[in-house]
Structure formats: structure tokens, C-alpha cells
Amino acid sequence: MSVLIFIDIAEGKIKKASFEAANYGAAIAQQLGTFASAIVLGKSEDLSTLGNYGISKVYNLLNESIHHFDAQVFTKLIADANETIGANVFVFSNTTTGKSVAPRLSVRLKAGLVSGAVALPDTSNGFVVKKSVFSGKAFAHIAINTDKKIIALNPNSFSVIKTEGVAEVVVLNLEIPAAKIAVQSVNKIIGDVPLSEADIVVSGGRGLKGPENWGIVTDLAKLLGAATACSRPVSDIHWRPHHEHVGQTGLAIAPNLYIAIGISGAIQHLAGVNRSKTIVVINKDPEAPFFKAADYGIVGDAFEVVPKMIEAIKKLKESV
């Protein structure tokens, strides 16, 4: 009995959400009185540092032919590797990769899956995982009733605690099945911080009047190292790309700080962002529903307020 965490890598680097998943998996292992190992499919930077996140062993498959992602191949490799690893709790990050592999593995291993987990399992009576439902409007507590269990953790749900530790890296030798999916090209469009994993998100709505006015949003985001997002109508009318659309029918996010500029706060928008830790709303209408869901707010014209915020942040940065 042990915990196995799937570590997702991109361009030879471990993704931020995977460190969080590793730490979460290690905490589950501790709770169950066992140890946590990690599996990495592909070549990556110093994997022994996963020890800092509570991982004792890293199983690494190094093979040129797996540098492209295919959920079917990844699933088979993890299942095959587990023949020797023998884990019975599997942890993924609930990102596009996790969402492709975890369900497949669930069927392959007949292991109950909870995706979108937001907290450690409650093991006092069975194995119950809290997950986000209704796009952030509620939580469900789901019992996994099978011997093998799979959890896909929502990014930004678990506070990472780094410790001292070096993980032992074991090279895996597995036969790699031929991939049916061929990746023709990869186009990174969001820059350094993917929206789903961002600590800070600056978001703009229809109140910004047109795409030519987005400078204040992107400037503020850049200064804060934040990702940018938008409301649905903004992406529908192509002021901003689709992948920035947050809300009930877009991406659901839970950053540490969400700054909404010129967004009214419709129920469908709130559904995707209300798990953010701190919400700041800038809106010229004091009756905007978003203020009811906010922690801080300014009733004012974004075109006057935001540049002043930018100045204040610059000053703050100079003073430290």
C-alpha cells in the first residue's frame, strides 16, 4: 500500500501544479502511514528535488519516443509501472493532462476516481474526498469504495510545504506502446503562467469597452506576475482569446488573488472564480453584483483607478 503521484513535465521542467500534487500525495501517505512515490514519463530536470515535497522515490521513464503526450499510452505505462510499484492511491493534478489520463486509469484499474478534489481525504470512516461541484458554487464529499483510488487535485487547492529531503530516482524499463495520436505542433500562447495555475489573475469585462483598452489589464498583470482572464462576452466578441474565458462555461480558477475590472459579476461568472482567496472588484456601478462576492472593491472608473493602482504597486516595489 502506497501513494503514487503522476508528475507532469513540460520542456524538461516539472509543472507547478505537479509540485502541489506531490505535496498533497505525500500528505495522504502520511495520513495512511505509508510512503509516497512519483512517476515521471520523460526526461526532466533534477527529479531528486521532489524529496523536498515529501516524495521518497521517483520512477522515471526515459525514452525519446514519449516526449509527446497520448493519454492512452500514458495510462498503459502508469498501469504497467504499477505492477511493480504496487501503489493503491494515485494522485493527479486536475489539469488538461490529468483530466485525460485519470479517467482512463480509473477504468483500466477499476479504481474509483474523484476529480476536482480540493482537500485531503477524510479517512476516519472510509475514504471520502471533498470536491468542487456546480462550478465552484458547492462542494461534494465523495466516498471512493474501491481498493484502488484515484484523486485529481484542483490546482491551487493545497498549500505546499517544502521540507528537506532527497528522493531516490529509479529508472523504469517499460515497453512503450505505439501512440495513435500524432502531435503535429504545440503552440504556447499564454506565456509563463497558465491561467489554471496562476497565483494572481487580472480579469477584464465588457466595462473596458474594447480590445484596444486592454493595456491597463495586461500592464497590471505583468507588474504582478499575473495571468490574464476575461468574462464570457469579451471572448465571444473576440476582444480576447477563448482560453481566457473564466466562469461556469469557461475555466474555473482558484487563484490567491482575483482582480475583476469592469465585470458585473453575473452568477455564471462568479461560479468560475468564487474559490479565489481574495477578490478585488473595480466597477463604476456601486450596484454591481460582484461587490457582494468581493473582499475589496473600488467604485470608480477603471480607466482612472487602474493606472493609479499600477503607480502604487510600482512605488511599493521600489520601497522593498
Added chain:
Amino acid sequence: MKILICISKTPDTTSKIAFTDNNSKFSTDGVQWIINPYDEWYALVRAIEIKEADPSTVLHLVHVGGVESDPIIRKAFSLGGDQGFRINSDIADSFFVAGQIAQVAIEGNYDLIFTGKETIDYNGSSIGGMIAEFLDIPFISHAVKFDMANGNAIVVREIDGGEEIDSAPFPLVVSCQKGMAEQRIPNMKGIMGSKSKPLNVVEPVDISPLTSVVSFDLPPAKVGVKLVSAEHPEELIRLLNEEAKAI
């Protein structure tokens, strides 16, 4: 080309989220039901577009649910689709639902199976991947564009921090999201026609669910907004820095 489109039923996005039976069941009181937006706006409409381009395409809809779901399937029919399958069962968990759909899929021998990227109530995003594993065929998730060339599917999918273009052979499962197609409103002809399309009721196969719902709860309400004067945005920055420790 034979396409199976998975249709799920979800509460309307403005529904009040409340629970009954000791917080163990979603309260359906006064809830309006809609087709899960990802299934309707993207999966179904894209499939309809494929049929419009090639009328020999066959579109089948599949849904797991009781007789109360029939209006949702008819609504989907009013947009398009040739016939439907309702697997006559309550929903146990994702594994159960995917297993039921996989059974219909095996019998129907489809080239392509479309799902939405997730349902807006359970947010599981797992049905597509599970069906693919049941059938042992490839799965492409989070598709924003779907085309065909030389007998292969060409799919643009969202990845964390960007996009990727994949090509894959049929049969194939694809989960669909924004970008795939544009939402459509049913027209009168569609609504009239929807009534006479064949809706086959099939009994579920024996599959045991792997998970069960214990309870639900609601997030704690916000204590109230702290407003800062528009004259002094620097005060907001100070609060975010010193009080919220968010920047």
C-alpha cells in the same frame, strides 16, 4: 461517418444551489433543466456541421437518465441528430455512466464519439476518457477545433498554457469546448421535426459504481466587501499587501 454525441442534463446556470435529505441530495425544487452547455453548444453543433458538410453522416444522441429526461433529448433533436438512445437508469457515478454509454457505443460501431469537456454540475470531466478506455481507443480532450483530412481527425486541443494540434485515426473520442462551434437556436422546422425522431429506450447493463456521494455543502459566505475610495487606489494596494498579503 457515424457519430455518437453524449448529452447530459444539468440545472440551468441560474438555478439556486441547495440540498435536501440531510445535505445528501441536490434540491431539484423549481430547477429548470437544460442540456449541458458544452454538450449542446460545442459537441452537438459541431457534429451537426459535419453532417451539413456531408449529408451521409449519421448522428446518434445518447443520454443516461429516466423518462423525465425525454424533453432534453427532444430539445437536442430540435437542433439536429437522427436518432437517440436513452439508457433508462438513474445516474450512479461517472464510471457507471461511461460504462453504459460504452455499451451503446460498442453496439453502434461509431467512428467518432463527442462529449462536452465537463458537465457544469458535477464538473467531473471524466466521461470521455472513461468511454475511450472502455473501448480501448484514443481520446483527445479539450478540443477547440475539429476537422478531418485524409481519413484522420485533425484536432486542436487546449493544453495547460497553450494549444496543440493532434492528428488521430478513427475511431476516436473527443471532448469539446468553446471554439468548436457557435451556439445555435432551434428553428420552427427543427422543433416540429424533433417530435418524430426515433428515441430508443435501452435498459442499462450491469455495472457497479466505484464511488458514492456522501454529502454536499456550500462555501462560506463572504463577510462583506471593504470599499476603498476611488481617489485613493494606493490604499487598496496597501491593504492587499499588508492585510490580505496577496501581493
